[in-house]
Amino acid sequence: MTHKNSIVILCLSLFLVAFKCKEYNSVVPSYFPETVYNLKENPLDSNKIKIGRTLFYDPILSKDNTISCSSCHSPYNAFSHTDHDLSHGIYDSIGTRNAPALFNLAWHSSFMWDGAINHLDMQALAPINHAGEMGETTKNVVDKLNKSSIYPVLFESAFGTKEITGELMLKALTQFQLTLVSANSKYDQVKSREKFFSSKEQNGYKLFKQNCNSCHTEPLFSSYQFANNGLPIDSTLSDYGRKRITQKTEDNMLFKIPSLRNLSYSYPYMHDGRFNKLNQVLNHYTNGIKDSPTLSLKLKKKITFSSNEKVDLIAFLKTLDDKAFVFNPKNKFPRSILLLKKD
Amino acid sequence: MKQLIFVFFLILNCFNGFSQTNTEHLNFHLKFGEENIKLHKWYKGEKDTIQFKTIKFYISNLKLTKDNSVIYSVPNSYYLINLEDSNSQKISFNTPEGLIYSGIEFNLGIDSATNNAGVLGGALDPTNGMYWTWKSGYVNTKIEGISKQCTARKNQFQFHIGGYKNPFKSFKTITIELKPNQQLTVDFKALFSELDLQTTHTIMSPGKNAVDFAELVSTSIYSK
Numbered sequence: 001m002t003h004k005n006s007i008v009i010l011c012l013s014l015f016l017v018a019f020k021c022k023e024y025n026s027v028v029p030s031y032f033p034e035t036v037y038n039l040k041e042n043p044l045d046s047n048k049i050k051i052g053r054t055l056f057y058d059p060i061l062s063k064d065n066t067i068s069c070s071s072c073h074s075p076y077n078a079f080s081h082t083d084h085d086l087s088h089g090i091y092d093s094i095g096t097r098n099a100p101a102l103f104n105l106a107w108h109s110s111f112m113w114d115g116a117i118n119h120l121d122m123q124a125l126a127p128i129n130h131a132g133e134m135g136e137t138t139k140n141v142v143d144k145l146n147k148s149s150i151y152p153v154l155f156e157s158a159f160g161t162k163e164i165t166g167e168l169m170l171k172a173l174t175q176f177q178l179t180l181v182s183a184n185s186k187y188d189q190v191k192s193r194e195k196f197f198s199s200k201e202q203n204g205y206k207l208f209k210q211n212c213n214s215c216h217t218e219p220l221f222s223s224y225q226f227a228n229n230g231l232p233i234d235s236t237l238s239d240y241g242r243k244r245i246t247q248k249t250e251d252n253m254l255f256k257i258p259s260l261r262n263l264s265y266s267y268p269y270m271h272d273g274r275f276n277k278l279n280q281v282l283n284h285y286t287n288g289i290k291d292s293p294t295l296s297l298k299l300k301k302k303i304t305f306s307s308n309e310k311v312d313l314i315a316f317l318k319t320l321d322d323k324a325f326v327f328n329p330k331n332k333f334p335r336s337i338l339l340l341k342k343d
Numbered sequence: 344m345k346q347l348i349f350v351f352f353l354i355l356n357c358f359n360g361f362s363q364t365n366t367e368h369l370n371f372h373l374k375f376g377e378e379n380i381k382l383h384k385w386y387k388g389e390k391d392t393i394q395f396k397t398i399k400f401y402i403s404n405l406k407l408t409k410d411n412s413v414i415y416s417v418p419n420s421y422y423l424i425n426l427e428d429s430n431s432q433k434i435s436f437n438t439p440e441g442l443i444y445s446g447i448e449f450n451l452g453i454d455s456a457t458n459n460a461g462v463l464g465g466a467l468d469p470t471n472g473m474y475w476t477w478k479s480g481y482v483n484t485k486i487e488g489i490s491k492q493c494t495a496r497k498n499q500f501q502f503h504i505g506g507y508k509n510p511f512k513s514f515k516t517i518t519i520e521l522k523p524n525q526q527l528t529v530d531f532k533a534l535f536s537e538l539d540l541q542t543t544h545t546i547m548s549p550g551k552n553a554v555d556f557a558e559l560v561s562t563s564i565y566s567k
Contacts, residue, residue, distance in 0.1 A: 121462035129476035167464035
């Protein structure tokens, strides 16, 4: 290849990278912050997203082909697992934590309730290799994909090679997960002046800003930092959260702050799924806080809500439900690919 | 960042396309004293009799030095040395022609930036079994085997040494005097003479033990 050619190709690919990032930004509202994920490192591509979506719904990722990502992250539950306090895995295993909802992942700087994972690309390695989740090994999954009837062809069209590696598999999974953007709730429509809050919702918004926003920060409704929110320890789990990862006493009982978007679809709540209803959650914050050396400073002062205020606050929280996201057909099980699969 | 560096070198190549490069080779000899280590063979150390099941470690950020200063950094230099794969023990890299160096510098292990960079391929692909899945981070050095003196279950010792965050960074920058065509030796006899397998036989997560162990490994590498 001549040098002129390589310069032309280089310029073209830089242009394409810029174009893809722009495309992503078109679904992201202007009031969202910059993504944490560097989209230039893994520029979005419809063929790669398609592979990621297929992998997400394919139980080939588990040892006995029974569990897919969607087993615990169902699209209709904002990619969480409604009705299950703790996650379910292979061989009827029960995990130790509530499967979190998946959306707006490009803005997370760490993953898992304890922040064990440092990058979205690396996140899927944890459930794949966990004995109680998918019970597989990364290498074996990649070997299965290489032998499958559909994946080598899909990877060739997206990555220009039939040879599937751990790197390419994880990049594809990331691509699909990056597209799970929830930014079309009533709150978002009010923000973009398409709709108006009711007076109850408006009052709830005021209460939210006074009492909740410092941790569940707008517009993502989480700072994605870690905090001890005063939950008494569940002695059947003895889960001390982030301390297990950092070994630091100041991280004892700290968990990652979840977003408040899509709460109607993603109950039960908290890292161990101990609350089924939003009312129980609010009652925890008003009457259930257990003081401890690591309790969030923001919760040291008692929060009080009248029963009317609780109604208003919940009315506001429901404006964060994003039905268009939850029922987006682009995020659903890819029937046309997976139902044709022979293996 | 990696891509930027790549693009940078691509551009550099476009302009310097006709300048010549040399391909250099560097052998890593995995030794137990004077003996070359083979899998599942007994070796008699100062304290223990040892058999190895796994020896894998990362070499990265390779640089060539002269008079104690870096004169060339080998781009994208990540190598996984594996006892089971003799090809992996001979690493190759390109240098500009005519470059005269008197030493090398490299990391034993993977630095923090690379650990934070998301998924990478080649030697760094997570299918190589050198990436922790329960908590992000590369395993810089993996040494497993058995010793009759080891008090763990089935006399097995397992050292999975990693950690990229302060205060438990376990990658080590090593500087060694080395002329072209010289080779490197990693002496596991020296390493195990410093260990007491009755008390230290299992390190599986980042921490002080891992940092200390990484230091021991780094002092067992020399040129010959």
